[in-house]
Amino acid sequence: MKRSNEPIFWSLFGAGGMLAALIGPALVFITGIAVPFGFVFSPDTMSYAHMLAFSQSWAGKVFVLAVIALFLWHAAHRIHILLHDFGVHAVTAVRVLCYGGAFAGTVIAAYTLLMIKA
Amino acid sequence: MEVFKADVAIVGAGGAGLRAAIAVAEADPKLKIALISKVYPMRSHTVAAEGGAAAVTRPDDSLDHHFNDTVGGGDWLCEQDVVEYFVEHAHEEMVQMEHWGCPWSRKEDGHVNVRAFGGMKIERTWFAADKTGFHMLHTLFQTSIKYPSIKRFDEYFCSDLMVEDGRCQGVLAIQIATGEFTLIEAKAVIIATGGAGRVFRENTNGGIVTGDGMALAYRHGVPLRDMEFVQYHPTCMPRTGLLFTEACRGEGGFLLNKDGYRYLQDYGLGPPEDKPRNKFMELGPRDRLSQAFWHEQQKGRTIEGPLGSVVQLDLRHLGEAYLRERLPQIYELAEEFLGVDPAHAPIPVVPAVHYTMGGILADGKTASSLPGLYSVGECSSVGIHGANRLGSNSLTELCVFGKVAGVEAAKFAKSVSISNPGAIEKQAAAAQARALGIVNNSGGTERMAVLRTEMAKSMESGCGIYRLGTTMQETCNKIDELRQRYKKLKLEDRSKVYNTEWLLGIELGFLLDVAQSMAYSAINRKESRGSHQRIDGFEQRDDANFLKHSLAYYTGDGTPRIEYGDVKITKSKPATRAYGAAGVKADKDRKNEAANG
Amino acid sequence: MAENEKIIEIEVLRYRPEQDKEPVLQTYKVPFTDDMSVLQGLQYIKDYLDGTVSFRWSCRMAICGSCGMMIDGKPKLSCKTFLRDYYPGGLRVEALAHLPIERDLVVDATDFVTKLESIKPYIIPKEPRALEQGEYLQTPQQRDMYEQFSSCINCMLCYAACPQYGLNPKFTGPGILALMHRYNADSRDGGQAERNELGYADEGYWGCTAVGYCSEVCPKGVDPANAINQNKMNSAINYFTRFVTPGGAGK
Amino acid sequence: MSNRRPYVRSMDGWWKRDPYFIRYMAREVTAVFVALYAIVLLFGLVRLGQGEAAFNGWLQYLKTPWMLVFHLIVLAVFCYHTWSWFNIMPKTMPIIFMGGKRLQPGTITGTGLAASVVACLAVLFIVRGMS
Ligand SMILES: Cc1cc2nc3c(=O)[nH]c(=O)nc-3n(C[C@H](O)[C@H](O)[C@H](O)COP(=O)(O)OP(=O)(O)OC[C@H]3O[C@@H](n4cnc5c(N)ncnc54)[C@H](O)[C@@H]3O)c2cc1C
Ligand code: SF4
């Protein structure tokens, strides 16, 4: 029987899922609620200067890329399954759409981060 | 009709049939094996066995002990040479099961563990928690898949044997899913169809345990031996008959009457002690324990309730953790079916029919009196159980004699060829017409369930734990009558696909024939021995007249002809069968006697 | 018992291939007592109301695996599901979901059995051992590594529970993959590489999306979802390391 | 010829048949929100690369009520994700023995959830410390 290629996607899915499960709620709270509406954190936590500095450090770059890309791969894998569960069986098209999207997002994020120079 | 040409056909894929199939495959991979079963192999009733399988294992045990326990347990109606072969080969067969993957329970050091069982002098029962039969069956089934020469016919119902030129040359089977017939020609046939507990009302057996193979061999002139010996298991669920394994007592369970009194001490099984002691009290043999229940009931010391008269199986002192580890299935059964938590309340129990000691007459090599026909497992009487089987001897028997049957049938198959296939096909056509006859029986009036219920009730009253000439006579008459009424059986289902009503109808015919052989064998045995206990003037064992096997021969529409055969005695002369303190004394006396002369 | 006898309505999904185009419901009124199982209810129907209803059963004690069916939409063993729990509302019984209906409550089990045969469900010895050498040693803890997965009674309830099997019958499915894991996890066995050819395929572990309902309905606590999903990690590790570990490449 | 005619039932609408399936689908649907959240972040990153004005526009956008509602939903979904993730965690792990006793599923799930709480708090503190 043919060895499945799932491990590639599943590993990314798993890494993204784990990251989301561990720190997802905190991230959403910070970036989507607390900072924009100014409680708990000072409003300039996510100011341009702060964020630029963060993205200029290598650690920051890795972190931002990890969050965006892994979340995308995690989601792509599940949405792929979801469509299959709903009975959408255009396998190749669905694959291209889901994983292609995650791939594009990863490339854009990586490119942008590389362009942000110190 | 489809025809399949096999070298060896095996009817039944329970523990015995599967072990035989593997033995044939290993004896000669070129032999084509047809393994026929009316249910998928893993549904066979071996699956229900809980307690374990006996084989001498501990250094303080010996083959002689196992031999003596078995022969004494069988009230000296055993074929002693066969028992000797059995105890010698038990251990290697259990190791073989281990090598095939059976998940035997282990000791901390990694060796297989053994537990105590009723009537066994030393712990020698191999077990896989309380699902021993389940694990053995699945292990055998899964291992059988390894052998390409085994061609399975799953959900094929065997309706007849083909006998031509004075030997058995095949079987006729119905594919249940299509209702079509297949003729399986074979140079040797092994019957491994299991017991016949469904002849009775309250029983521990599955719905498929209907004595089919016994009836088939019987109808073709092979005698059924010792059919009067039917084992009641003392600890079963009231009304359904589901089993609470003997291992419950092996692990230390008590039996209590309505006063909370361990009543077995009143029946020669004492003295009572806190810990289980082999061959004492709760670890006495099954026939004695079931009889004690009957006496308690007569004395009004059982508990009366919506479930009928019951006694209590008390496991509370073993504690929940231990029970969950050693007896998980029992725990579940009690909780789910009875709403009883055995760690906190005693379980109500009654005796129920459990095992047929008798069966198709077979020699020590499983060969029947019909050349080419072999039998093994509960349907067979190779002669190791005598008048009462000891718990955990049967699972071992499946392996030891399953292998023998396979080897012998393979040998026979290689020495002959199919003679006269044309005549066999003609026979098959006639057998097919007979089998279809009961569906197309347009003038029928008798409802199947009514016949079945009347049979089971009558067998229970006539051939129960204690037996009386008068009630046995009533039962004989009743069965004769039912066999006549069976001819007017009325079935509603005319379809071919998965017509279970039709198969139940054929099975009822088998059941009635087997029931008749039991009732007539019983009424003719004018003594008490093992599980056959009379209270009408024949309370004693009568070795002068009845140290004999009974043999029931089929006579068509009439009543069976009962003849008697000799019992093979080698090392163990019939003696008093005693347990508890009396048993210890009897052992000592026997030893002294042997020393003195 | 007659005075406390109650009547319950059992709806049975009938399908007789020789006469029905598609399955139809038929209702029966069945007298019952509190200790009666759904199976006993069906037996009553067959014995006294309608001999043509077909279903499988044998042991009556939840060990032979014959009597699985959908009871009010849930996969259950009818011999250990009790009528009292559906009174006074009544209940509906149907053939196990996701499997073809052969007739009435009988499903076609061919696919399941064929798959069972395909996974080499027997010991492939790590070290051969002769009978005279006695048993393999196996500590209770080593036994615990596979014991739970060996208690599958092949009832197929998990197949009726697993939507991935329903959507794609090529998926090997929970029960059989659990059995495969049972042998892989046995300290006596050395056949992992052979078996995992199937395990590592789309039809193997990867056909499962961790729905988990299989383990929920399993009457024997086998936990097939665990048997499958704990192997995804192995499969992934093997996928990435197969070229660097000796003998890891497989086919 | 065989009279067999096995009947195969349709799978249409299977996810509505059992509450268990609905819960499963809910778990899978969380992915849509994870994706949307990742896209929002990706936008922010792209804007960041485009300069201060662009980034501030994105920040302003986050302050709209729509985005608040969106993020509240996403927060709830992430919490459900965390819960369901650790809930199936025991199924994805081999049998583990600790001190001769088998590690219970509840322990694994509990440990996972606790780890997540700790990780979230750590993130909150670090971010607070940085600002
Ligand atoms: C509840 C219970 C617990 C037990 N516990 C123990 C125990 O702990 N220790 C012990 O030693 N013994 C025990 N026994 C006894 C022992 O399990 C049985 O005697 C033994 O399993 C019988 O095995 P078998 O292979 O002869 O028959 P079975 O396992 O009953 O198999 C019979 C086979 O024949 C097939 N068959 C029957 N009729 C036909 C037909 N007409 N056409 C085609 N196929 C047919 C069936 O499909 C089946 O495959 C127990 C028995 C019961 C009922
Ligand atoms: S894993 Fe459980 S539900 Fe599935 S077949 Fe085995 S026993 Fe039945």
Ligand code: F3S
């Ligand atoms: S339900 Fe099916 S998808 Fe996996 S976890 Fe069980 S096999």
Ligand code: FES
């Ligand atoms: S009848 Fe055997 S499992 Fe229900």
